[in-house]
Amino acid sequence: MKNMRLIQAGEPAEAGGTGAATEYAYRKQDFEAISALVYDHAGITLADGKSTMVYSRLAKKLRAKGLDSFADYVALVRRDPAELAACIEALTTNHTRLFREGHHFDHFHAHVRSGLLAKAMRRSKVRLWSAGCSSGEEVYSLTMTLLGRDREAASMIGGADLLLLASDINERVLALGRAAQYRGGDVTDIPEPYRSLWTQRTADGFEIREEARRLVRFRQLNLLHAWPISGQFDVIFCRNTMIYFDEETKARLLSGFADRLLSGGYLYIGHSERLVGPATARFKSVGQTIYQKVAA
Ligand SMILES: C[S@@+](CC[C@H](N)C(=O)[O-])C[C@H]1O[C@@H](n2cnc3c(N)ncnc32)[C@H](O)[C@@H]1O
Structure with a gap:
């Protein structure tokens, strides 16, 4: 089982954060790297406030891949176009409805x-x-x-x-x-x-x-x-x-x-x-x- 670390998602690991329990090491620079990749490939802007959302949507991918940290995940996304597509899919909002804005x-x-x-x-x-x-x-x-x-x-x-x-x-x-x-x-x-x-x-x-x-x-x-x-x-x-x-x-x-x-x-x-x-x-x-x- 992975170590549970107390890091505020989006804050540097070294800072210790304010106590949100996270399963994987997740630093500000990991969030920024993911934001940059998503912006470059899909045009989607992820504001700083989306850091927790990014953590929660991608953590299951780290689990499935047996990775230890978001730094490892960023490296994977950089070298594997299929994982980049999967990452973007996980981070896009697909909410829609029949006859929305009727x-x-x-x-x-x-x-x-x-x-x-x-x-x-x-x-x-x-x-x-x-x-x-x-x-x-x-x-x-x-x-x-x-x-x-x-x-x-x-x-x-x-x-x-x-x-x-x-x-x-x-x-x-x-x-x-x-x-x-x-x-x-x-x-x-x-x-x-x-x-x-x-x-x-x-x-x-x-x-x-x-x-x-x-x-x-x-x-x-x-x-x-x-x-x-x-x-x-x-x-x-x-x-x-x-x-x-x-x-x-x-x-x-x-x-x-x-x-x-x-x-x-x-x-x-x-x-x-x-x-x-x-x-x-x-x-x-x-x-x-x-x-x-x-x-x-
Ligand atoms: C919130 S949904 C909107 C669905 C529908 N148009 C509506 O209004 O109900 C936004 C969609 O845009 C897609 N999308 C985001 N970035 C895109 C891009 N760079 N190229 C094409 N589609 C993109 C997402 O995958 C998502 O399905």
Whole structure:
């Protein structure tokens, strides 16, 4: 059994700390090294106040690997890209919910959907993107809203060239999205008639029906790196993902989204987020945290 050491997570081991019992040696410089790695690879800023969270989320990895200290873990993450990915996965927040920030879906239904359906009926390509999709709840909420409130309207979409890209850095949550199976209690987040039309019960919960699932493509994509995506989008949802990035990274992402949106296309961001940087001039506000790309 490992020695129990009395070190305040985030404080230098030598300082002794104020008494939080920790199983592994964890120094301020270990936290700083992990923060730097996570920032460099995922753009996520871990403020000093997150030190305890970092300890508790990563301690089980040290246990599983039989390591003695966070210094050893940092060394492992530096030499092993798979462990770096696992470390980032452990430290990202994947919280999401079906029909989260419901006013976005109301706006999409009232102002965007019919134009996209008309475009699809003209045999033009229609593309939507949920960037930072987590386990798929956001993209399926959008898909259900797009399919609509009766099967007849939805059947028009059947033969159309219409797809939704759902991307995230985290492979674990992408697998959940592809499985499209959720806990029974979450079904109440889905307003009727979407719930009855586009979901069905399973033994221990519910799943998204095939008509919605087949429109969605889940892909691993780090928003900080190049986006291997061709063509432009009619709609981009990037909600509650930029909040973890610094201003410079947000500005760069928003310029990328402006480039990837068609003129007149819509950008939906999280309720605590705002536009920053030069891309601000390329959008007009059309609702609460909803923006439309203006013609250049
Ligand atoms: C809090 S969830 C938001 C989910 C959904 N958009 C919503 O609003 O409910 C943030 C997601 O961003 C992803 N993420 C964080 N950094 C990322 C990056 N650099 N590239 C792509 N996705 C990232 C995380 O893995 C996580 O699933």
